[in-house]
Amino acid sequence: MSGLRTTSSYFRGSKVKAWVLKEASGQCECCGSDAPFITAEGEPFLEVHHLRRLADNGSVTITNAVALCPNCHREFHYGENKKVLVAKMYESVGRLRRE
Numbered sequence: 001m002s003g004l005r006t007t008s009s010y011f012r013g014s015k016v017k018a019w020v021l022k023e024a025s026g027q028c029e030c031c032g033s034d035a036p037f038i039t040a041e042g043e044p045f046l047e048v049h050h051l052r053r054l055a056d057n058g059s060v061t062i063t064n065a066v067a068l069c070p071n072c073h074r075e076f077h078y079g080e081n082k083k084v085l086v087a088k089m090y091e092s093v094g095r096l097r098r099e
Protein backbone atom coordinates (compact mmCIF):
# COMPACT_ATOMS: atom_id res chain seq x y z
CA MET A 1 0.00 0.00 0.00
CA SER A 2 2.97 2.33 -0.32
CA GLY A 3 1.33 3.90 -3.37
CA LEU A 4 -1.49 5.22 -1.23
CA ARG A 5 0.85 6.61 1.35
CA THR A 6 2.85 8.40 -1.35
CA THR A 7 -0.32 9.94 -2.74
CA SER A 8 -1.53 11.30 0.59
CA SER A 9 1.85 12.71 1.58
CA TYR A 10 1.99 14.37 -1.85
CA PHE A 11 -1.27 16.20 -1.14
CA ARG A 12 -0.22 17.03 2.39
CA GLY A 13 3.06 18.33 0.99
CA SER A 14 1.39 20.59 -1.52
CA LYS A 15 -0.80 22.11 1.21
CA VAL A 16 2.23 22.78 3.38
CA LYS A 17 4.00 24.36 0.40
CA ALA A 18 1.07 26.63 -0.34
CA TRP A 19 0.84 27.75 3.29
CA VAL A 20 4.57 28.45 3.61
CA LEU A 21 4.68 30.39 0.34
CA LYS A 22 1.69 32.49 1.40
CA GLU A 23 3.28 33.19 4.78
CA ALA A 24 6.52 34.31 3.11
CA SER A 25 4.51 36.68 0.88
CA GLY A 26 7.13 36.83 -1.86
CA GLN A 27 10.22 37.30 0.32
CA CYS A 28 12.93 34.76 1.05
CA GLU A 29 12.70 33.76 4.72
CA CYS A 30 16.50 33.48 4.87
CA CYS A 31 17.89 36.65 3.28
CA GLY A 32 14.70 38.71 2.95
CA SER A 33 15.13 39.29 -0.80
CA ASP A 34 12.14 39.57 -3.06
CA ALA A 35 11.36 36.54 -5.22
CA PRO A 36 13.48 36.74 -8.40
CA PHE A 37 10.47 36.64 -10.75
CA ILE A 38 6.73 36.15 -11.00
CA THR A 39 5.60 32.77 -12.28
CA ALA A 40 3.21 32.22 -15.17
CA GLU A 41 0.53 31.66 -12.50
CA GLY A 42 1.16 35.19 -11.20
CA GLU A 43 2.83 34.08 -7.96
CA PRO A 44 6.26 35.21 -6.71
CA PHE A 45 8.73 32.38 -7.30
CA LEU A 46 10.23 30.95 -4.11
CA GLU A 47 11.23 27.38 -3.31
CA VAL A 48 10.11 25.42 -0.24
CA HIS A 49 12.88 23.68 1.67
CA HIS A 50 12.54 21.18 4.51
CA LEU A 51 15.04 21.92 7.27
CA ARG A 52 15.19 18.29 8.29
CA ARG A 53 15.31 16.30 5.08
CA LEU A 54 12.32 14.09 4.42
CA ALA A 55 14.83 11.33 3.68
CA ASP A 56 15.96 11.69 7.32
CA ASN A 57 12.35 11.34 8.54
CA GLY A 58 11.76 15.08 8.60
CA SER A 59 8.05 15.85 8.82
CA VAL A 60 5.91 17.40 6.10
CA THR A 61 4.65 20.26 8.25
CA ILE A 62 4.90 24.04 8.34
CA THR A 63 7.17 23.66 11.39
CA ASN A 64 9.83 22.02 9.18
CA ALA A 65 9.53 24.06 5.97
CA VAL A 66 10.79 27.47 4.84
CA ALA A 67 10.36 29.50 1.65
CA LEU A 68 13.69 30.41 0.06
CA CYS A 69 14.98 32.30 -2.96
CA PRO A 70 16.86 29.99 -5.38
CA ASN A 71 20.27 31.26 -4.21
CA CYS A 72 19.60 30.59 -0.55
CA HIS A 73 18.02 27.27 -1.42
CA ARG A 74 21.20 26.13 -3.18
CA GLU A 75 23.26 27.29 -0.22
CA PHE A 76 21.11 25.25 2.20
CA HIS A 77 21.95 22.18 0.14
CA TYR A 78 25.53 22.84 -0.94
CA GLY A 79 26.97 25.67 1.15
CA GLU A 80 29.84 25.14 3.55
CA ASN A 81 27.82 27.09 6.14
CA LYS A 82 24.57 25.23 5.71
CA LYS A 83 24.40 24.24 9.38
CA VAL A 84 24.75 27.88 10.37
CA LEU A 85 21.92 28.80 8.01
CA VAL A 86 19.66 26.14 9.48
CA ALA A 87 20.38 27.38 13.02
CA LYS A 88 19.62 30.94 11.90
CA MET A 89 16.24 29.87 10.51
CA TYR A 90 15.26 28.16 13.77
CA GLU A 91 16.04 31.40 15.57
CA SER A 92 14.41 33.83 13.19
CA VAL A 93 11.25 32.01 12.09
CA GLY A 94 9.00 31.46 15.09
CA ARG A 95 6.85 28.66 13.69
CA LEU A 96 9.79 26.29 13.15
CA ARG A 97 10.41 23.35 15.47
CA ARG A 98 13.74 21.59 15.55
CA GLU A 99 13.36 17.91 14.67
Ligand SMILES: [Zn+2]
Pocket residue numbers: 028029030031032033068069070071072073
Ligand atom coordinates in the same frame (compact mmCIF):
# COMPACT_ATOMS: atom_id res chain seq x y z
ZN1 LIG B 1 17.34 34.20 0.01
Ligand SMILES: [Zn+2]
Pocket residue numbers: 048049050073076077
Ligand atom coordinates in the same frame (compact mmCIF):
# COMPACT_ATOMS: atom_id res chain seq x y z
ZN1 LIG C 1 15.75 22.09 -0.29
